[in-house]
Amino acid sequence: MLKPVLWTLRALLITLLLSVGLTRTALAYDVEIGLKAFEEQDYQTALANFTEGAMLGHALAQFNLALMFHQGIGTQQDFEQAMQLYGLSAQQGITQAQFNLGLMYDRGEGVAQDYREAYYWYQQAADAGSPDGQYAVGTMNFYGQGRRENFEEALRWYQEAARQGHRDSQYNLGVMYLNGLGAEANLTVALTWFSMAADNGSADAQFNAAVMYATGRGTDRDLVKARDYFTMAAESGMRDAQTQLGMLYASGNETELPRNYEQALFWFNRSAHRGDSTAQFFLGRIYSEGLGTELNLPMAHMWYEISYRFGYEQAVRAMNRLRSEMNPEQLSQSQLMGLRWMTQYAIRYPSSLRTTRDAPADATVEASPPINPVI
Template identity: 30%
Template sequence: MSINKFNSDLLNINNSSCEFFHINQNFNEMNIIETGPTTNYIHENIFEEDLSIIINELSNLYFKELNEGKESDIRKQHILDFIKNYKINLQEIIYWLLNNQHNSNSIHLLGYFYYYGIEVNSDKQNAYEYFKKAAELEHDTAQYNLVNMYIDGDGVDKNYDKAFKLCKKLAGKGCPSGLNLLGHCYDVGIGTDIDKEKSFELYRNAADLGNLNGLNNLGICYEGGVGTNVNKQKAFESYQKATELGSTNGMTHLGWCYEEGFGTDVNVKKAFELYSKAANLKNKYAQYNLALMYEKGKGIEKNMEKALELYHKTANLGNCLAQYNLAHMYKDGEGVEIDFDKTFELFKKSAEKGYSDAISMLGYCYNNGIGTIADTQKAFELYQEAAILDNNCAQFNLALMYEIGEGIEKNMKQAIYWYKKSANKGNEDAQLRLEELLKDF
């Protein structure tokens, strides 16, 4: 697949490899960044009662763009632009919200500012409490944010049952973002059994309502035959429609289609253009794909300096694939000076997002003392973790450790088991080692 499913696109897409707030009733103790005007000193062109209208308009804008599937960074920028256009100081908004917690829009918006750290220090537990309070007042956006917080365990303990229950409520209201998110729950089994057909149906419903995440997820379903038959043309059309509606994720998917000739003729130039457009809009997946093109000289003259620049950009945005590639570059001195400390750090960051190749390579670092003190027991644990995730190299290395008794007690039965797993995936080293071992059994 071109990139991962777009499940939630919450305030902070974690996405998770891939990797949200405690109401303090004493407003005087709120940790505001700078002392600012109270509502008694609001901009002379803005009456205090007008702020109530502005808060409602802000909430409506946020909800509209959430249901359209606009990316979180874009939504945030539009919120800030909206406030700027009214020539209101952000602290004026904050102080007004602190003293006017009388409706769900005000409660939710204050939680949003706490989540993002807008004019206040970021406090996800505090934001969670505001979202929870607004959600209890049937605020749809707050309920949506809570679902994602329960799924990710960000600012609150993970709770898939609560996430699924809230998600069903949102979808039942016909909320496009809720339909897409419920599709994700059925897709991966969050609070319910996995049901790919149901997931596909919900993604399609969200897409029919113009939700960009729904369109992209629908394309992925058609691309991989998830809950439906593989249909290259429909996948291409879904990505194309998402692109036309301004989705940078759609641009990235569509670029991949042109690069690989999926549902269309191969057009590397078009792929490069789409990746570039999305990358300039800070899409980390597009930045990664564009970096690959510069690294390989595909569709563009090879340029390692540009590739490294893009890898660093997307790695800093949390892209586990870019972190993994950069780690290899620092390990091998490819385009950069060899730096084992950075190698270890980047493999670790990528591994923390659940990327099995990175988990395996982190085990390799511990096994060989690359950027860290050698620790064969830790290496064994990491190889085992990646092997369970069906990583071929990790399965081979785990088998080898069982065979020679490194980091674990020697166990030939386990060695053969993992060599077989690796060999069945075409690992020639595992096939040869297995053949030798089976002669003795």
């Protein structure tokens, strides 16, 4: 899925503050006072300084004052004032003002949502070399917002932004080349862009690159690289990556990636406690067979039951098989642990508990599937 157009205004101000250093020699008016005050969170002084500069027609002062009104920093939030000031600054060629003006039209802030007007201002910023503007133009072409859907144009603008290191543009290029959108499908090129975005910190790109290395799509199969990219995504908190990393360790082999049940247990635990039914099921397998840990039938039964509650159909058969090996005391212990776990989960994630179901009745006993990658 492509990344939506979402930016944090405070981050945009930081970007501007960094870029201002290149042009400060041209600013005879005391905009330095406002910039320094803002950095020190003295917003009253910053507001007064930027207001003075804006009244004098100073483009950067207009932009900074607009940004303070836009986000309600040091003053009451006022979208209409922000839009007017962005407009004045944008007409003087301040690229970030052009982009932010497009953003306000895009979101319908202080004005009725207008994709055509948003596209116009994004285009101004893009033509001036703004990677955020180029990304926004690419995204609007992709989704047909403000103009007809045009994958070729989307691809072109994503490439412009990606060459400047824009992470989400790099990721979206990977998606487009993977699916043949705007260009002929090319898995090798897709992997190149995913890898660039992954190295830039995109968890989605890290996951996709890992899948491609694990399955040998667009490249030779390389479980070590797959592990490395899954680890990056897993450490950033991506639940699916945590599960897949557990699968990779549980199904390893001596020639490519050594099997490591301790690591599998660690990563399955991480995702299982966040509601991943596959990880919950394989935790049941690990505890029921003592793989990398001590045999623990009550714990195994608990995870099988929880996995079923979260939608993993095969768990009920594994659970019924396990019941035949457990005594009443172990079964009671398992049910008590499961109740405690579900209670704690409901406190942490109250809305997601609606998707769970009741504990299953007995089902026909069938063998559990082997631990193999389910990427």
